[in-house]
Amino acid sequence: MAEDTHANEKTAFRYDGALARDIETRRQKHWEQENAHHVPNPGEVGFNPDQKKFYCLDMFPYPSGKGLHVGHPLGYIGTDIICRFRRMKGEAVLHPMGWDAFGLPAEQYAIQTGVHPATTTQTAINTYRRQLKAFGFSYDWSREVATIDQDYYRWTQWIWLQAYESFCDPRTGKATPIHVLEEDLSTGNLVTDGQSITAPGELSSTLTWNELEKTKQLDVIDNQRLAYLSKQVVNWCPALGTALANEEVIDGKSERGGHPVVRKPLKQWMFRITSFADRLVNDLQDLDWPHSTKVQQREWIGRSEGAAIRFSVEGHADQSLEVFTTRPDTLFGATFLVVAPEHPLVQRVKDPAVHAYCTEAANRTERERQSEDDEKTGVPLGLHGIHPVSGELVPIWVADYVLMGYGTGAIMAVPGHDDRDHAFATKFDIDIKNVVAPDDGKTTDDCFTEHGIAINSSCAALSLDGLSTAEAKATMINWLVSNGSGERRVTYRLRDWLFSRQRYWGEPFPIVFGPDGRCHPVSDAGLPVELPDLADYEPVISDEPQPLLAKATDWVQTTAGAAGVSPDRLPPETPVTRETNTMPGWAGSCWYWIRYCDPTNTDAFISEEAKAFWLNGGVDLYVGGAEHATLHLLYARFWHKFLFDLGHLPTSEPFQRLFHQGLLTAFAFQRDNGQLVPTDEVEETTEDVFVAKDTGESVRRIVAKMSKSLRNVVNPDDVIAEFGADTFRLYEMYMGPLDASKPWNTRDIVGVYRFLQRAWRLLINESTGEPRLRSETHEGIEQQLHRTIAKVGDDIERLANNTAIAALIEFVNFAGKQSGNQPALTPDQADRFARLLGPFAPHIAEELRERCGSPGCIIHAKWPNFDESMLVDDTIELPVQVAGKMKGKVTMPADADEETVKSLVLADDKIVAALEGRSIRKLILVPGRIVNLIPGD
């Protein structure tokens, strides 16, 4: 015992795991007492309107029951570093955290256990919050929000109502209040044909608005809303008991769970996101986003320019067939037309073979349709289209390679210049006509899909021969327009956004259905529409969709007054039925960055003052996973845009700079046959040789995503318990670039741990805990410190935390080496070094700083300055090349001129030897960098 005591005394202040935890506990308590990470809003005590604001947002997590694994904090550590840095630079930093807490896993857990999703979700949130706090993140926890809170989803519902009460004005392309539509239709400023809405003069046939029946008028208006009801062929997943968005279906299976998905018509709430498609593409241009993410969004939206072309149908004077093409210049090469199996024209045909084909196509999943991608199928309809230019008859086929959901659901097939049409024509022996020749004059038997020169494209009415593809397109479109057979058109791959789900654990829609079946919105005063409790959460597994909330019959059947519908719209006693669908998991994440700015506001979703300050210029930096490139990030931009149009927000884009942290992987082990072996069933026999414990067979080490099944998940609590949070933070940042994916290797943590120990030992006597400081400045160390300040500041801005840490390591190594066993830094230098370390390892940095004589919260300290002149040396070792090959280096003044350099270099034996007696033909001097001697003969 006595010996132990003695040993403990000697090393009582060694920076080990126990001391790290002790420091971290005390510092975190200190920060809470000081409320150190709170940032005031306009109007609050301490708010300074002259401060520059920096809004740094993390993608908030879905709190699952399993807690955090080491991959979660990666981005959070990155943002914490730049936030702490910007605060030290004097900016007002908004750095909040919250919970994306509606969603399927909690509901599925409820189905298994009967525990209310609110209970499990709250437990998970508490775990996540505790774990996040252990990292010492500088979140302003007073701004925490959860999407499941009534105070939050009340405003989610309010925003949805904003969309419901507006339409996209075709004259401006902007979201506009719906009453403008009603007024302009009744005054004739806008006209309709019952489907679309335009300014007068742009539609061939229009309805006389004021003579229309009231219900017809309401139908037209309802059909224009940004949030509208529509009977859609949806992706119905019987196993999950819900419909899914296109984005949630991968290869005909649900993204979650991999269950089969079938196509089914269903009345659903939609968002008219397609009317914003152009703006969503164009506005990407000015955003500081990863290139790959912009590309993905553009591809996802899939804008393509072309023409709509109408073919009359022979023998059916009342019917025309409209096709969409991006190559109207190839119209003379259209030798057949193809419609999708779901196309209405198919209903005109009695042929049983046609219907057999369509039924079969409908029953095949998307996956089956795609797996046989080369083999085309189809049957002729027995109908013919009349070519709008030549008047020739063109056979019409039905084939499932044409999709009802894109363009018009019908195409003109040009087998000479489209690979798919070519394959189809070849299989069914249909004419192939070449109407485009390559620019270089060569001809080819292959299907030529590039641009070129039009050939074989003339008849009495029109000739395109000799025109380039671009000219031919324009000529053809003009001809079609003036002959009433078509027009210029843009279509998108993007579809309108299916927003209804048949689940329980989501936001209810603030809308009811009256006795006539029409919709009536809940008034603002009636919000929130609270989610009712249910006795059981079991989905009704059926081919006929049944929303879960339909089980809450008392809640569903109510009156207009009780539901919160304004008496102006319906008398309070009117019996109504509530909407039983709920919003999808994306809803809450479409606006959470707005709520953080003013999280407790009960009068508005955000105050005017808060939005003017925090949302001016949008979120300055948004960090999260690249997997959200086309879903969350597109939806969020859409919501932000329509709220901007309606005057509720100061910018049309939410996130100015976007950054994706990489995926954190882990080692996993694989047998020769490719089978994976759990990490804990493998041992390392000798260096880098691994064998399976059960069979002794050698296994290969691979890098894989962390997953429960591989048993390679690392829990951050364990790492923090052993090394402390500062080491954890440093390790994850030092592993590599923040946006690269990289493998966790517990063995390497000790590297940065030792760095912190060296830094601690540089400044602290490990026996006494007293500071080790000197009074006279070591000039070399001072210069190195200035360089480190410059580099670390630059690197943090670039989110290059790995190289910043490398610079800190180099500084500590340098200072330790220069001073030998003597104290290396003055109190002032120690303070500056601690402040540099602060953003990365805030606990130990604050402790070091305090022990060296500068107490106080490190986040409130100022970022140190550096002196430019300290970054350059007076005397340098100039590298010398002879004929471009490095031959040695010569000491000289940094600013030596050519003559000086030449004489000093020629005084060096090694250089003279390298010249081998040759004369110097040319001397290239890059001052301060290098000199290159080009020898003559």
Add this chain to the structure above:
RNA sequence: GCCGCCGUAGCUCAGUGGUAGAGCGCUCCCUUGGUAAGGGCGAGGUCGUGGGUUCAAAUCCCAUCGGUGGCUCCA
């Protein structure tokens, strides 16, 4: 098939025209009443390959191979 990104030490990564670097791992030495410890010295790279531009190329250009992420019957 198309698009993006990446190939630098055994491993993970810095280094965007000018002497190839860091951490881990490895050799050897020292220290040890801090022990999966500390300190020191060192080895280890024709920068994927082949061309080109340049006084000079890991770096710029072209080609090629390998890896990785995304899109894909979208007319």
